[in-house]
Amino acid sequence: xxxxxxxxxxxxxxxxxxxxxxxxxxxxxxxxxxxxxxxxxxxxxxxxxxxxxxxxxxxxxxxxxxxxxxxxxxxxxxxxxxxxxxxxxxxxxxxxxxxxxxxxxxxxxxxxxxxxxxxxxxxxxxxxxxxxxxxxxxxxxxxxxxxxxxxxxxxxxxxxxxxxxxxxxxxxxxxxxxxxxxxxxxxxxxxxxxxxxxxxxxxxxxxxxxxxxxxxxxxxxxxxxxxxxxxxxxxxxxxxxxxxxxxxxxxxxxxxxxxxxxxxxxxxxxxxxxxxxxxxxxxxxxxxxxxxxxxxxxxxxxxxxxxxxxxxxxxxxxxxxxxxxxxxxxxxxxxxxxxxxxxxxxxxxxxxxxxxxxxxxxxxxxxxxxxxxxxxxxxxxxxxxxxxxxxxxxxxxxxxxxxxx
Amino acid sequence: xxxxxxxxxxxxxxxxxxxxxxxxxxxxxxxxxxxxxxxxxxxxxxxxxxxxxxxxxxxxxxxxxxxxxxxxx
Numbered sequence: 001x002x003x004x005x006x007x008x009x010x011x012x013x014x015x016x017x018x019x020x021x022x023x024x025x026x027x028x029x030x031x032x033x034x035x036x037x038x039x040x041x042x043x044x045x046x047x048x049x050x051x052x053x054x055x056x057x058x059x060x061x062x063x064x065x066x067x068x069x070x071x072x073x074x075x076x077x078x079x080x081x082x083x084x085x086x087x088x089x090x091x092x093x094x095x096x097x098x099x100x101x102x103x104x105x106x107x108x109x110x111x112x113x114x115x116x117x118x119x120x121x122x123x124x125x126x127x128x129x130x131x132x133x134x135x136x137x138x139x140x141x142x143x144x145x146x147x148x149x150x151x152x153x154x155x156x157x158x159x160x161x162x163x164x165x166x167x168x169x170x171x172x173x174x175x176x177x178x179x180x181x182x183x184x185x186x187x188x189x190x191x192x193x194x195x196x197x198x199x200x201x202x203x204x205x206x207x208x209x210x211x212x213x214x215x216x217x218x219x220x221x222x223x224x225x226x227x228x229x230x231x232x233x234x235x236x237x238x239x240x241x242x243x244x245x246x247x248x249x250x251x252x253x254x255x256x257x258x259x260x261x262x263x264x265x266x267x268x269x270x271x272x273x274x275x276x277x278x279x280x281x282x283x284x285x286x287x288x289x290x291x292x293x294x295x296x297x298x299x300x301x302x303x304x305x306x307x308x309x310x311x312x313x314x315x316x317x318x319x320x321x322x323x324x325x326x327x328x329x330x331x332x333x334x335x336x337x338x339x340x341x342x343x344x345x346x347x348x349x350x351x352x353x354x355x356x357x358x359x360x361x362x363x364x365x366x367x368x369x370x371x372x373x374x375x376x377x378x379x380x381x382x383x384x385x386x387x388x389x390x391x392x393x394x395x396x397x398x399x400x401x402x403x404x405x
Numbered sequence: 406x407x408x409x410x411x412x413x414x415x416x417x418x419x420x421x422x423x424x425x426x427x428x429x430x431x432x433x434x435x436x437x438x439x440x441x442x443x444x445x446x447x448x449x450x451x452x453x454x455x456x457x458x459x460x461x462x463x464x465x466x467x468x469x470x471x472x473x474x475x476x477x478x
Binding site for chain 1: 433451
């Protein structure tokens with residue numbers, strides 16, 4: 001009999017043997033998940049993997065588990081990549097799982113189904129929460145790539161169908177890690193702006209990986225809390241995204257979203273022309289009715305009374321006309337008399353009348369009238385009378401001896 | 406004619422006018438006035454469609470988010 005060893009020594013030895021075995025170091029294992037539990041504090045996952053006869057205990061550490069796109073569940077058929085080892089403390093042989101794949105269905109698809117089921121159960125897709133899309137929006141909010149084909153499609157359709165609308169673009173990346181946050185922020189921003197009557201979240205076609213951002217919970221929740229009616233327009237008709245389920249309306253393509261969001265100009269023109277015809281018809285109809293009513297009354301029933309009334313008014317008019325003429329004539333006479341008086345008064349003030357009586361004016365060579373105090377010896381002056389003008393030179397000036405010039 | 410707020414308001418007013426014109430209780434003089442208004446409105450609405458040009462403006466989600474955040478502080 002060999003030497004006595006401790007349990008710890010045994011476990012360490014077995015663990016060492018297991019770890020040294022290359023076949024157990026990295027292997028793929030198929031089985032069904034059972035007794036799945038995730039430690040809330042550490043984040044590590046503990047479960048069993050089993051087939052029809054056997055089972056093995058499995059651990060997946062948080063650092064590996066966080067990379068999973070879907071949540072492992074009991075009963076799920078999976079293939080795991082793992083290492084076989086021994087948990088020394090319990091002497092329990094177990095596997096450490098580094099990666100976990102759904103068996104059969106793709107992991108993305110599984111994640112999609114799980115998120116869809118979870119959000120659906122929470123009521124994010126409820127028909128009762130959906131709001132109707134306005135028939136004639138004045139402003140449409142757009143969440144899409146500034147450089148994408150989706151934007152071009154929407155611009156083209158709205159310009160053709162309903163150029164009255166204003167587009168409010170909140171440009172986003174529709175791919176990459178930040179895309180989900182950007183799209184959610186853009187939806188929030190447009191909703192908060194209260195300018196948009198409807199919001200279209202659009203992305204042109206692409207592979208299902210390209211459209212994956214529209215399957216994120218972030219975008220789904222932003223769409224759900226958005227109070228403005230929201231149309232999803234993702235990809236190419238066939239695939240539904242999570243956003244499609246949350247949106248108030250799902251359009252199969254960006255072009256279709258634009259068609260759904262705005263009315264058709266041709267229809268509007270038709271509406272105007274039909275209103276016009278209807279109004280004209282009713283107006284003519286109304287006039288015709290009035291004529292018909294009028295014709296029911298015999299003409300002569302009114303003619304006697306009408307004539308008497310007319311004669312009286314003719315007399316009255318004539319009298320007024322005569323009075324008016326008289327008053328106008330009198331007013332004219334009075335004005336004329338006032339004018340003659342004013343003209344006579346103006347005549348007496350004319351300086352040339354004074355010249356006619358023999359007085360003269362003294363002017364300088366430019367014809368400017370001079371006062372005697374402006375005169376100086378040697379100055380050339382003009383002495384102007386009624387008929388003749390004398391050109392003179394001032395010999396000398398002197399004071400007259402009395403005050404008045 | 407009072408210029409309507411927008412195209413939709415114009416169409417709504419036209420529908421209202423049609424109902425009044427069609428109503429025999431409306432006096433004839435009033436009807437004629439309404440008809441004149443309708444004619445102007447039809448011209449206005451057609452004009453709006455003829456001259457409409459698509460407008461596009463841009464907003465930045467990050468800027469408005471910041472603005473709101475500041476506003477709420």
